[in-house]
Amino acid sequence: MLMEAQSQQQATKTHQYDAADVVLDCQAKQIFYSDFLAVRDSHVPIVKNKITGFIGPSGCGKSTVLKSINRMNDLIRGFRFEGNVHFHGMDIYDKKVDPVSVRRNIGMVFQQPNPFSMSIYENVAFGLRLNRYKGDMDEKVEKALRGAALWDEVKNKLKNNGLSLSGGQQQRLCIARAIATEPQVLLMDEPCSALDPIATRQIEELMVQLKERFTVAIVTHNMQQAQRVADQTAFFAVDISRGGRTGYLVEMAPTAELFSNPQEELTKEYLHGEFS
Amino acid sequence: MKNSSNETFHLPKLERQPFEPRALKSIVLSSITILSAVFACVPLFSVLIMLIYRGGKRLSFELFYALPPTAFETGGGFGNAILGTLFMVGLAALISVPFGILAAIYLAELGKYNKVAQIARFCAKTMTGLPSILAGVFAYAAVVLIMRNYSAWAGGIALSLLMIPVVMLTAEEAIKMVPQAMKDAAFGMGCTQTQSLVKVILPVAMPGLITGVVLAVARAAGETAPLLFTALFSDYWLRVNEPTASLAVLIYNYSGMPFENQIELAWAASLILVLMVFILNIISRAIGGKKRI
Numbered sequence: 001m002l003m004e005a006q007s008q009q010q011a012t013k014t015h016q017y018d019a020a021d022v023v024l025d026c027q028a029k030q031i032f033y034s035d036f037l038a039v040r041d042s043h044v045p046i047v048k049n050k051i052t053g054f055i056g057p058s059g060c061g062k063s064t065v066l067k068s069i070n071r072m073n074d075l076i077r078g079f080r081f082e083g084n085v086h087f088h089g090m091d092i093y094d095k096k097v098d099p100v101s102v103r104r105n106i107g108m109v110f111q112q113p114n115p116f117s118m119s120i121y122e123n124v125a126f127g128l129r130l131n132r133y134k135g136d137m138d139e140k141v142e143k144a145l146r147g148a149a150l151w152d153e154v155k156n157k158l159k160n161n162g163l164s165l166s167g168g169q170q171q172r173l174c175i176a177r178a179i180a181t182e183p184q185v186l187l188m189d190e191p192c193s194a195l196d197p198i199a200t201r202q203i204e205e206l207m208v209q210l211k212e213r214f215t216v217a218i219v220t221h222n223m224q225q226a227q228r229v230a231d232q233t234a235f236f237a238v239d240i241s242r243g244g245r246t247g248y249l250v251e252m253a254p255t256a257e258l259f260s261n262p263q264e265e266l267t268k269e270y271l272h273g274e275f276s
Numbered sequence: 277m278k279n280s281s282n283e284t285f286h287l288p289k290l291e292r293q294p295f296e297p298r299a300l301k302s303i304v305l306s307s308i309t310i311l312s313a314v315f316a317c318v319p320l321f322s323v324l325i326m327l328i329y330r331g332g333k334r335l336s337f338e339l340f341y342a343l344p345p346t347a348f349e350t351g352g353g354f355g356n357a358i359l360g361t362l363f364m365v366g367l368a369a370l371i372s373v374p375f376g377i378l379a380a381i382y383l384a385e386l387g388k389y390n391k392v393a394q395i396a397r398f399c400a401k402t403m404t405g406l407p408s409i410l411a412g413v414f415a416y417a418a419v420v421l422i423m424r425n426y427s428a429w430a431g432g433i434a435l436s437l438l439m440i441p442v443v444m445l446t447a448e449e450a451i452k453m454v455p456q457a458m459k460d461a462a463f464g465m466g467c468t469q470t471q472s473l474v475k476v477i478l479p480v481a482m483p484g485l486i487t488g489v490v491l492a493v494a495r496a497a498g499e500t501a502p503l504l505f506t507a508l509f510s511d512y513w514l515r516v517n518e519p520t521a522s523l524a525v526l527i528y529n530y531s532g533m534p535f536e537n538q539i540e541l542a543w544a545a546s547l548i549l550v551l552m553v554f555i556l557n558i559i560s561r562a563i564g565g566k567k568r569i
């Protein structure tokens with residue numbers, strides 16, 4: 001009964017999409033870190049060749065949901081995901097699914113830049129080598145670096161260690177590393193938080209280009225950014241009513257609709273607070 | 277009447293005030309730390325100076341190719357002991373390095389949270405405190421009694437018992453030092469556990485791994501007690517199935533002898549042992565340094 005009621009409620013919150021357009025359907029019933037219920041009842045469909053933005057206050061579980069989508073959280077002790085994530089007709093949490101293959105098809109850019117301690121070139125070539133890419137490596141590396149708006153800054157020092165770059169450059173290197181293998185879906189956790197406005201714009205342009213071929217999900221604290229790039233926006237909030245601090249999806253809709261005409265009171269308040 | 281704005285406005289004093297209490301305190305404290313640091317070097321340098329002074333005059337090529345002299349002979353050397361030490365320490369490294377590093381990978385990565393790892397870590401920590409003579413006694417019972425002979429094998433095995441925990445614990449620390457964010461990145465790119473270890477984690481941990489191995493080798497090279505029960509000593513060239521000479525046991529034996537020649541050789545052997553460890557340290561720094569960020 002309760003489940004039914006919840007899924008009813010769910011249906012009203014999440015805008016309905018044509019099933020054929022949804023490349024990745026994330027239905028998170030409950031996400032735990034050990035005993036701590038971090039996220040509940042969040043149905044986030046990710047539409048193909050579109051950018052899906054995740055917004056919401058700090059600690060509401062945006063990163064948690066995002067990482068659940070490519071099973072990054074498997075590495076955390078005590079992590080438990082209840083629900084399913086449909087990707088190409090398979091549930092990626094199915095026992096038969098190899099999480100390594102999932103991660104090769106669903107790329108990730110993390111909140112903190114985390115290049116490998118190896119040359120800039122090798123950082124970008126890393127995923128290609130992992131997939132035993134046989135073609136012109138130099139060309140792929142250059143293309144990825146150009147895509148991440150980093151090429152001009154590093155083209156003369158590709159042999160230098162990736163860690164010798166500035167924070168913002170490191171983040172763009174991580175973006176280049178992630179797009180070099182051309183994953184079908186790219187998850188980005190606040191990719192621009194360490195970047196200056198120019199690099200941020202470049203990355204936003206990149207995302208818009210990327211969506212022609214890939215699908216992107218991006219977490220951002222920047223409402224303007226969400227409005228600029230996201231086609232769909234999911235708003236999460238923290239529910240403290242049941243004693244814990246559990247995040248959940250409040251509302252998801254096409255971006256323009258969500259910002260101009262939010263259905264939920266909470267969304268209104270949050271957007272109002274952000275803009276005032 | 278004074279202008280009130282004048283009264284409240286002070287120019288900040290920016291010049292150094294060397295005689296203020298807080299400046300004095302900091303001068304005194306830093307002098308103490310410097311003195312302590314210098315003092316820590318005193319034992320090492322006094323040993324080195326003494327070794328060079330007493331052992332340096334016997335340094336010659338003969339030491340490396342000649343066999344030990346008999347009681348009243350002059351000259352001679354300890355080529356067999358150098359070879360024996362190299363062989364036994366080499367054997368011990370061959371056993372303990374792969375074994376220790378694989379165990380460390382389990383402790384630091386694969387079995388991070390499980391009971392087996394906790395028990396293994398506890399055992400290794402206990403073993404670092406194991407008196408080295410016990411390693412000798414164990415190898416005596418486990419190898420010498422069974423092979424019915426003192427041998428270089430038994431010596432190498434005894435030394436490896438001392439090296440394994442050192443290699444294992446330093447390697448575990450080195451692997452743990454690799455930032456979690458970098459490990460996440462490896463998994464995020466779709467590495468398997470093995471790929472993330474080989475391609476990302478171990479290369480970054482390499483300087484630490486090398487340091488651990490060098491520490492362990494240096495410790496083993498100077499150990500006497502475990503060899504007394506296992507390799508014993510020999511006046512002849514290395515034969516691996518028979519008693520085998522080593523620098524450490526030679527120093528131990530000869531320094532107590534009433535013959536000038538043997539005592540001089542013991543000093544020279546000490547100097548060479550220290551130089552061997554020293555050179556190993558430098559080589560490892562050269563290798564490890566290249567990998568550093």
Ligand SMILES: Nc1ncnc2c1ncn2[C@@H]1O[C@H](COP(=O)(O)OP(=O)(O)OP(=O)(O)O)[C@@H](O)[C@H]1O
Nearest residue numbers: 033038057058059060061062063064065076245247
């Ligand atoms: N590894 C972890 N172990 C335990 N709890 C965690 C872990 N990671 C996150 N949490 C908890 O889960 C909740 C959601 O965290 P999450 O990182 O997903 O938030 P977020 O929305 O991404 O916040 P931010 O905008 O600050 O990045 C928080 O209460 C956090 O304390």
Ligand SMILES: [Mg+2]
Nearest residue numbers: 062063111189
């Ligand atoms: Mg986050």
